[in-house]
Amino acid sequence: MSVRLTGFAAGYGFRFDPFQLEACADIDAGHGVLVAAPTGSGKTVVGEYACYCALSEGRRCFYTTPIKALSNQKYHDLVERHGSGNVGLLTGDMAINGDAPVVVMTTEVLRNMIYAGSRGLGTLGYVVLDEVHYLSDRFRGAVWEEVILGLADSVQIVALSATVSNAEEFGDWLDTVRGNVDVIVWENRPVPLYQHVMAGHELLDLFGDDRARVNPALMQLAKQEARAQRDDSRRPRGRNGRGRRTVTFGSGQFGGAASGHFTQRHAEGPRLTPTRAGTVHALSRAGLLPAIFFIFSRKGCDGAVRQLLNSDVRLTSRPQAAQLREIAERHAAALSAEERRILGWHSFVEALTRGVAAHHAGLLPTFKAIVEEGFTAGLIKVVFATETLALGINMPARTVVIERLVKYNGESNADITPGEFTQLTGRAGRRGIDSEGHAVVLWQPGMDPRAVAGLASRRTYPLRSSFSTNYNMAVNLVHTVGRSKARGLLEQSFAQFQADRQVVALARQGSAVQARADQLWEQARCDRGDFAEYARLREQIGELEDERARLRRQDRRAGVLDALERLEPGDLCRVGGGRHRGWMVVVQAGVPGAREVHPLVMDEKHQLVRIVPAELTGPPQVVSRVRIPKRFTVHSATDRRTLARAFDARVASLDESVGPAPSVPLDEQISAQLDALRAALLVHPCHSCPERESHARLAEQALRLEREQQHSRARGAARANSVAARFDRTCAVLDALGYLDPRGGRELPVPGLVLTRIYTELDLVTVEAIRRGVFGELTGPALGAVLASLLYESRATGPGPAQMPDEASERAYQALRGVWRDVGMVERDHRVERGRDLDTGFSQAVWLWAHGADLATVLSQTGFLAGDFVRWIRQVIDLAGQIGAAPGLDGIGAAKLGPAARSLVTMIRRGIVDVSLGPDD
Known part of the structure; x- marks a missing residue:
């Protein structure tokens, strides 16, 4: 152990583990390191040693984390x-x-410094990438790879990761792109973990005495429950036909089966699912507090x-x-009495x-800080939390309780993964503090203890790259190193590294598939001609017909949605x-920006109906206008009759002069190809073969295998240069819109310079809107409302799209939608996945806040939780700040937008928003 390491270790009150000593020695040797170790094992000691080394050498160390809360803590x-x-x-x-x-900084800040060529990088010697497994995150993961590829070769990287099953693969990549990176995997938990199941009032071990098999007592409980279920299923149902209840989510292996195999009894039998209060009392009696209860719902936590x-x-x-009350008052000193009232301060305290609290992303950051300090001090005994608490914040507990092994993954309720x-x-x-840790799963109806044991004993947590080129990354790379070097740099990404390894496996599968296809072609041989040629003609016809139908559906849907969004009350339309x-x-x-626009119309039968896009074969054609009665009420029969008379009179005056609404035109080129292929099929010698359909069935099997083979080869070819190809397509979009030098140089046109400083998912749409003057003369509330539509994403349980708050923001939003469609x-023309849609769900909240409304008014009128409101407001502040500081705005005719954006930041960074240091989780 070096003298420096000895001095460093002396500052800690515990003896370092072998993996910590090994990693620190590697840093002393001038190497980079990847340390993969369990949560709570002390891998941050290695990152802290990098800081110690930088201070002793007169160099700099950047300690990066994925979220602001963790940065603050570190x-x-x-x-x-x-x-x-x-x-x-x-x-x-x-x-x-x-x-x-x-x-200490968030990883995005370091990425931005690299692209900006910050002078602060000049003496940088070490970069710590804490929680580096975040590069699997599909929204933000690319940032980690951008940093790893963009740092100077002289910088030593210290990457700290949770236990992942492919740490060696990730380490191989780091060593390839950085050089001299050592991989250290440590699987020993510093505190042993024991697994339990809480059934009724009893806390049972998950595993038996040999620590290998499932506890027989749990298996007996499952059998008794299943037997009771079978007895209950034979009982006749009541008059209402219900009698039983089926839980409808998850796979069923952990309980709560969608398949309907388990039916929960209501009337008889012991209650095995424990109550929350009962669980807390049981843990308290067993000396297993403090505990974190993971509940996969914010409302569930509250x-x-x-x-x-x-x-x-x-x-x-x-x-x-008394200590907890002091902590709460200290953090909340800046909250007014009215803010405390609307936030439910009394109940919270x-x-x-x-000794009880909740912790989730919808909680006000001030409240989060209180909970984190109180829990870390050992004063809070039970925290009900969503899974965001598991993502790096230092809040360990003696016990973790998982109420359900099913959670909503953004699309459906699914089993949690190992x-x-x-x-x-x-x-x-x-x-x-603890000699051992405990994990408790609460019994759920239909639970299979063997499945739970399998979940607890597996350690499969593979690290998968989510790297994908975006517009901001592309312009920054081209501006920094040129297009050719940028392409080569991206080919070194972890995403490409993993893809290349998969190409070999795909190639191995191909030979067996081709051999089987050759056998089938031999069996389909026809004495009248080349049946393979005939079969391929049939296949081409089918593919072209499918392609024509797909294009028709695609174009029709786009046209229908666009037309429905433009409809206004009083428009008289013809539908073909x-x-x-x-x-x-x-x-x-309809509501602009909603996922589905459903305008209310009166049809020819004088019925009021909501129009669903899928029910239209083409866009409605606006022909004229009908006056809607003032203060029209859909529930008033008089109003409906008045409208019907005006409707009929207007239609009668137009019916003879207006032809039928045009149908969706077919793709003429595809139609011509189909005509030629059908003619060739009819004159082919195999068409008249009496065994034609028998041969065709064999040929279809062979063609299916060949298609699989082609797809496999295409996947291999795509993976062989997938990242670079995506970069090329991204650059093609930027070329088409004038964001890159048309001569291929590093110098960017003014729009490209603006784009280098806009870091948001809809970055290109944002800058294109600035170029086109969409934000024009907007200031204050209206500007905030429109910017919010570029950022906000509705949750299944939160506020969704709504009308824009005023005429100015509505006009700008409609223009912004036009930009979004054009981009x-x-x-589409360059085969780049389209950016997500705009969402007006937060626009009203920003508009009210910018107008000076108090927190109570904003939350009551919009339905947001306080924490969510602060989090989204801060994102609007961030985007407005980016726009306000972007270079070259005057060069694209937006000189007034910079001051307006900076003014907006001042306007909305007030009160509870300003005092809350909000984590970006």
């Missing part, structure tokens, strides 16, 4: 160790001592706290309650002083086909 840890003068913090909206030798408030649960002493289970239970066991063929008048317009057409 900043305070390093300040305590090295002093505030040596440590800085940069998180996008927070800058403290940014020129310090050790700076509801659980209310349940315990309504029970006899009290887990703190009077001195502890009441639960807190009992990797997610490992990540969640990794919070159990506090190093230096489908369920609503004929005349109709629009009574209420989408260019993306």
Whole structure:
């Protein structure tokens, strides 16, 4: 052990583990390291050693984290160790001592510094990438690869990861692109973890005495439950036919089966699913508190706290309650009495002083800080949390409780994966405090203990690259190193590294498939001619027919959606086909920006119906206008009759002069090809063969195998240069819209320079809207409302798209939708996946806040949780700040937009938004 390492280790109150010593020695040797170790094992010691080395060498170390909350936490840890003068913090909206030798920052900040060629990189010697397994994140993962590829060769990388099953593969890639990177995998938990199942009032071990087989007592419970279910299923149902209830989500292996194999009894039998209060009491009696209860729902977390408030649960002493109240008052000193009222401060503090709290992304950041400090101090005994708590924040507990092994994954309710289970239970066991950690799964109806044991014993958490070129990345790389070098750099990405390894496996599968196809072609041989040629003619015809139908559907849907969005009350339309063929008048317009636009119309039968896009064969043709009665009410028979008379009169005056609505035109080129192929098919000698259909069945099998083979080869070819090909297509879109040098050089046109500083998912749409003057003379509330539509994404349980708040924002939003559609057409032409749609769900909230509305008004009128409101407002602040600081706005006719954007930031960064240091989780 070197003298420097010995001095460093002396500053800690525990003896370093072998993996920590090995990793620190590698840093001393001038190597980069990848350390993959369980949560709570102390791998951050290795990152802290990099900071120590930088200070001793007179160089700089950047300590990067994926979320602001973790950056804040790490900043305070390093300040305590090295002093505030040596440590800085940069998180996008927070800058403290940014020129310090050790700076903690979010990974995005470092990425932006690399692209900007920041002078701060000049003396950089070390970069710590904490929680580097975030590069699997499909939304933000690319940032880690951009940083790894973009840092100077002289920088030593210290990558810290949770336990992943392919750490060696990731390490091989790091060594390939960085050189001299050592991989250290440590699978020993510093605190042993024991698995349990809580059934009824009893806490049972998941595994038997030999730690290999499932506890027989759990298997017996499952059998008893299944037997009771079978007895109950033979009972006749009541008059209402219900009698039983089937739980409808998940695969069923952990309980709650969608398949319907399990039916929960209501009337008889012991209750095996424990109550929350009962579970808390049981854990308290067993000395297993503090505990984190993972509930995969924000409302579920808040509801659980209310349940315990309504029970006899009290887990703190009077001195502890007083300490918690002091922590709460200290953090919330800036909150007004009215803000406290709307935020439910009294209930929050009441639960807190009992030792109970919730922690989730919808919680106000101030409340989160209170919970985190109280829990870390050992004062809070039970926290109900969503899985975001498992993503790096240092809040370990003695016990982790998982209520259900099913969660909503953004599309449906699905079983949690072994990797997610490992990540969640990794919070159990506090190093230096607990001799062991405990993971408890609550019994659910229909639970299979063997499946739970399989989940708990597996450690499959593979690291998969989510790297994909976006527009901002492309312009920055081209501007920094040129297009050719940028392409070569992207070919070195981890995504490409993994893809290349898969190409070999695909090639091995091909030979067997081709051999079987050759056998089938031999059996389909025809004495009248080349049946393979005939079969391929048939296949071509089928493919072209499918392609024509697909294009018709695609074009029709795009046209229908666009037309429906433009409809206004009073528009008299003609529909050429489908369920609503004929005349109709629009009574209420649809909601712009909604996932489906469903305007309310009166049809020829004088019925009021909602138009669904799928029910139309083509876009409605606006022919004229009908006056809608003032204060028209859909429930008023008089109003409907008045409208019907006006409707009929207007139609009668037009019917003879207006022809039928045009149908969707066919693709003439495809139609001509089809005519030629059908003619060739009819004269082919095999067409008259009496065994034609028998041969055709064999040929179809052979063709299917050949298609599989072609697809396999295409996948291999695509993977062989997938990242570079995506970069080429992205650049083609940028070329088409004038963002890159047409001569292929590094110098960017002014729009490209603006784009280099816009970091958002719809970056290109944002800059194109600026170029076209969409934001024009917008200021304050209207500007904030329109910018919000570029950022916000509706959740299944949160506010969805709504009308824009005023005329100015509505006009700008409609123009912005036009830009979004136009960019989408260019993306389609160059086979680039279209950016997500605009969403107006947060626009009203920004508009109200920018107008000076208080928090109570905003939350009551929009339905947002306080934490979500603060989080989305901060994203609007971030985008407005990017626009306000972007270079070259005057060069694209947007000189006034910069001051307007900066003014908006000042306007909405007030009150609870300004005092809350919001994590970006």
